[in-house]
Amino acid sequence: MIGKLLVANRGEIARRIFATCRSLGISTVAVHSDADADAPFVAEADLAVRLPGNAPAETYLRIGAILDAARRSGADAVHPGYGFLAENAEFAAAVTDAGLTWVGPAAKTIAVMGDKMAAKALLADAGVPMLPSWTDPGEITDFPVLVKAAAGGGGRGMRVVRDAAGLAEAVAGARREAAAAFGDGTVFVERYVEGGRHVEVQIFGDSHGTTVALGERDCSIQRRHQKIVEEAPAVVDPEVRERLHRAAVAAGRAVGYVGAGTVEFLLAPTGEFFFLEMNTRLQVEHPVTEAVTGLDLVRLQLLVAEGGPLPFTTTPPAAGHAIEVRLCAEDAAQGFRPATGTLHRFAVPGVSAEFVPLRGLRLDSGVADGSTVGVHYDSMLAKVVAWAPTRAEAARTLAGALARAELHGVTTNRDLLVRVLRSPAFTAGAVDTGFLDRHPEVFAPLLPPEQRPLAALAAALASAAARRADAPVLAGLPAGWRNVPAFPQVTRYSGPDGGEIEVRYRRDRTGALAEWSTEPACSGEVVLVAAAPDRVTLDVDGVRRAFRVHRVGADVFVDGPDGAVTLHELPRFPEPTAELAAGSLLAPLPGTVSRVHVEVGQRVAAGDLLLTLEAMKLEHPVLAPVDGVVAGLPVPAGGQVDTGAVLAVVNPEEDAR
Numbered sequence: 001m002i003g004k005l006l007v008a009n010r011g012e013i014a015r016r017i018f019a020t021c022r023s024l025g026i027s028t029v030a031v032h033s034d035a036d037a038d039a040p041f042v043a044e045a046d047l048a049v050r051l052p053g054n055a056p057a058e059t060y061l062r063i064g065a066i067l068d069a070a071r072r073s074g075a076d077a078v079h080p081g082y083g084f085l086a087e088n089a090e091f092a093a094a095v096t097d098a099g100l101t102w103v104g105p106a107a108k109t110i111a112v113m114g115d116k117m118a119a120k121a122l123l124a125d126a127g128v129p130m131l132p133s134w135t136d137p138g139e140i141t142d143f144p145v146l147v148k149a150a151a152g153g154g155g156r157g158m159r160v161v162r163d164a165a166g167l168a169e170a171v172a173g174a175r176r177e178a179a180a181a182f183g184d185g186t187v188f189v190e191r192y193v194e195g196g197r198h199v200e201v202q203i204f205g206d207s208h209g210t211t212v213a214l215g216e217r218d219c220s221i222q223r224r225h226q227k228i229v230e231e232a233p234a235v236v237d238p239e240v241r242e243r244l245h246r247a248a249v250a251a252g253r254a255v256g257y258v259g260a261g262t263v264e265f266l267l268a269p270t271g272e273f274f275f276l277e278m279n280t281r282l283q284v285e286h287p288v289t290e291a292v293t294g295l296d297l298v299r300l301q302l303l304v305a306e307g308g309p310l311p312f313t314t315t316p317p318a319a320g321h322a323i324e325v326r327l328c329a330e331d332a333a334q335g336f337r338p339a340t341g342t343l344h345r346f347a348v349p350g351v352s353a354e355f356v357p358l359r360g361l362r363l364d365s366g367v368a369d370g371s372t373v374g375v376h377y378d379s380m381l382a383k384v385v386a387w388a389p390t391r392a393e394a395a396r397t398l399a400g401a402l403a404r405a406e407l408h409g410v411t412t413n414r415d416l417l418v419r420v421l422r423s424p425a426f427t428a429g430a431v432d433t434g435f436l437d438r439h440p441e442v443f444a445p446l447l448p449p450e451q452r453p454l455a456a457l458a459a460a461l462a463s464a465a466a467r468r469a470d471a472p473v474l475a476g477l478p479a480g481w482r483n484v485p486a487f488p489q490v491t492r493y494s495g496p497d498g499g500e501i502e503v504r505y506r507r508d509r510t511g512a513l514a515e516w517s518t519e520p521a522c523s524g525e526v527v528l529v530a531a532a533p534d535r536v537t538l539d540v541d542g543v544r545r546a547f548r549v550h551r552v553g554a555d556v557f558v559d560g561p562d563g564a565v566t567l568h569e570l571p572r573f574p575e576p577t578a579e580l581a582a583g584s585l586l587a588p589l590p591g592t593v594s595r596v597h598v599e600v601g602q603r604v605a606a607g608d609l610l611l612t613l614e615a616m617k618l619e620h621p622v623l624a625p626v627d628g629v630v631a632g633l634p635v636p637a638g639g640q641v642d643t644g645a646v647l648a649v650v651n652p653e654e655d656a657r
Contacts, residue, residue, distance in 0.1 A: 001306055002026055002077040002101055006070045007045075008091075009081025010060060011366030012355075012382060013284075014041040017079050019355035020298040029073040031066060033059035035376055040368050047073045054376045060084050063091050067098055077101035077305065083378075086281035087114050103305040105205075105259045105280045112255055113278045116150045117188055123275055126254035128247050131266065131274040133190035137171055140164075140189060147171055149178035150186040158225035160192055176594075177619055193274070197267040197432045198222065199234050201248035202289045204300060205257040208309045213245035214297075215289055215318050220431045221420060223336050228413065229420060230285035231323040231391070232292050235429040240271055245315065251278055260286075260301050269432075284326070284383065287364060290357035291322035291387040320359065321391040323398050325417045327407075328379045332416040333443050338379040338615060340589050340643070343371045344409035344552045348384060350401050359387040361401055373410050375590045375615045381412065391429075395421045403446060408550055408557040408566070415446045415563065445496075447563025453501050453518035455547060455558040455565050457526070458536040460491040460503040462549035463556070463569070466533035488515060493556070493567040501567070583631065583650045585622055587641045591615030596637050598648075602630045610648050613641075627653040 005021055006029040007014045018028045018041070030045035035054045042048045049069035051059040059065070061084060070078055078095045080086040086104065089111035095102045104110070113119045117135060124130045134140055147170045149157035157178035159170035171187060179185035197220040205211040218234035219227040233241070248263035255278075262283045264276040286297050293316050300310065329339045346367055352360030365382030367373070373381070386398035399421035402414050419442040420426055425435070436442065447455065488506040495501055505516040513528045529537040529544060536547045548559040556567045594614040598604060604624040611633070613620045632649035635641055 002103075002302060004029060004046075004073070004075045005077045005079055005103070005302075006031065006066070006073060006075035007079045007081055008060065008066045008085050009079075009083060010036055010377070011039065011041060012364045012380075013081040013083060013366075015044060015366065016355045016364055017081065017298055018044050020296055020302070023296075023356070024299065024302065026302070029069070029075045031060070031069045033376070035372075035374050039366070039371065041366065049073055054374075056084065056376065063088075063094050066091070067094060067100075070095075070098070070100060075100065077103060079103040079301070080281065082282045082284060082286075087279065089114060101305055103259070103301050105257055105261065109255050109257060110280045113261075113280050116148065116277055119278060120275065123251050123254055123278075126250050128251050128254075128275045129273060131190045131193070133188055135188050137167055137189055140167065142191070144192040144194070145189045146192040147174040147187055147189050149174060150184065150188055157187060161189075173619070193266055193268050195269045195432050195434065196220075197234075198227070198264065198276070199236065199244060199267045199273065200262050200264040200283070201244055202283075202286065202297075203248050203252045203257065203261050203263060204297075204304070204310060205252050205259065205261070206304045206310045207258050207307060210310050210313050211249050211252040211257060212310060212312060213248050213315050214293055214295065215315065216241060216244055217285055217288055218431065219285060220433050221426075221435045222433055223332075223436055225433075227285065228326045228328070228417065229323065229426075230288055230325075231321065231394075232288040233318060233321070235391070236267070237271070240267070240273070244273060247273070247275070251275070259304055260297055284380075285324055287357070287362060287383060287385045288322040288324045291359060291362070291385060292318040292320055294319075294357060294359075296357050320387055320389045321394045322385060322387040323391070323394045323421070324383050324385040325398065325402065325421070326380050327382045327384060327402075327417070328413050329373045329381055329410045330379050330413050331411045332413045333445075334588070336413070337588050337620065338375070339411035340373050340375055341410040343367050343369065343373060343381075343407075344555075345369055345406045345550055345557070346371070346381070346408075348382075348401055348405040350397075350404075361386050361397060381410075392427065395427065403563070404559075406548065406550070406557070406559055407564070409552070409555075415444075416442055418446060419444065445563060445565075447560065447565050449495075449497070450520075450522065451560075451562060452495050452565050452567075453503070453520055453522035454524075454526070454538070454540065454545075455560055456491075456493050456495075456501040456503050456567055457505065457516060457518060457522075458538060458547035458560070459493065459549055459551075459556040459558050459567055459569075460489070460505065461528065461531040461536050462533055462547075463491070463551065464489065465531045465536075466551065469533055492570040494570055496566060500570070581632070581646075581649050583626075583628065583652060584646045585610070585625070585648045585650065587613060587643055587645045587647050588620070589613075589615050590642050591620070591640070593635045593637055593639045593641065593647065594619065596633060598630050598633070600630050600633055604628060604630060604650065610650070611635075611637075613647070622647055624650050626650065629653075 004027040028045045030048040085091040089107045092107035144162045147159040157174040161170045174187045175185040202214040217232045219230045221229035260282045262279040265273040267273045351363045362385040386394045388394040488504040493501045502519040508514040524540045527539040550557040554569045591613045595612045608624045628650045631651045
């Protein structure tokens, strides 16, 4: 039996596995990069081993370093998590050769299924339906098609190509991204199905000949071909469900699968489905399957790794509906641009459990208050999962919890997720992989811009209450008292879009608002009910509204009944700053300039690719904003930059003449 388990992964993945280990009495070992030294998963492990460095290739992907950590810590088993090394056959073989228990399928199975073209050929012989695919782009005559990485998963390297003109660049870009993510730049192309749904089946196999489907999940709502909303069961006809399960079990039996695996399919509007890939690991979205089945899938992994039989031989019954969202540090309105910074507060209300199967509201997070979100790893902060007797109830519960969450310090995709869950199309089950493209309305912030001035008023009143609390000598004076009462208090903020909000207010001797105004103006009759440093209650046209206020330095985070906003208080007397050259393009986040595509003096058109910035394991194109001439490229290929650094300068066409 396993006595001490090393988890070769990080963040919420490691914390999830540790939770099951604690319930089974198994000791735990974490490995961590320098950037993760103070992360919650490191603190929760019984033992932790440092992997010097920060980038995945020099830390979490070093097989020799992981095995050395297992030896030094006395671990007798290794769990790869569900990323990084989980689908690396070389790693699985090395763990086994070292005399350790490997928690996962055999190395030969990983090798076969890791080569997606070989896997497609093998499973086609087993009767699993396939899409037409090509390894030579020159053979393609029908579009649209999808370029995919032959190794790895998670949407890395995927590109949709709708005509022959864009094929060469899509293939080249996919190769670069796949090589950076998986160390293998091999790609292939397959037919793209419009309006398709991404439906996957969770399978489990043991060494005693049992292979079972544990239900299916719909993971159709995606950005950048990566899932952000997942649910179980999928909304499909019973006959389609049965065929999906049969095909998935056939795939598992064809390779003698042992352990947890996921067989992914593309479900066409006609009811046909086609094999996409098989992930030889536990998936990020496994909690929704746990919620509807009541099973602990990590426990089953450990049981099978120890040589035990599965406790069932047929698909176990499921109950209710579960929905999971991936809460990520990214700006959805800016093309899902990853965000970095410090999480000053991370709180989701109503959570019933963390990391363990439970029917209610579940939170699996890799962060906590004070966590730093850097550029080295994936942008996902946490998974929030809701189970309820019906799909509608699960969506409502999850949306409500997300809307009330306090997420301060880093931009997240929370508002997008809430709007998706509340959208009529999602409620009706009208989901497919093009959902976000068809519904631009879900990208609007929960708090409309016209309501930000009211939040700014609450922020100003809370700050005044905080100053008063910090200066007890004022306790004997009326709230808001001034020597010259004719002049109001004035506070200025910058908002999320860079716009400025000015708040003016004056309170009388009773502490009530004698007068107030904002610019831009907000409508309504406002009466101050109560003001404390962390909470302000306003009566707006007879409707009472409470605002939670959290200040960190000059940043003020306001959570109201209709949404949240981050404001930055501007100084009364700002320091002079250096003026940037006209046409300067700034780095939106820290990263590395991987490639420079133009030269100084080159004429470019609006939308031309100038350079590529690599951060958070993704490529971010930097495009020319206008027609003009490249006047400066201060950062060479391979150079690292911080947020706000000048990447390029483009003089507009009229200035270049």
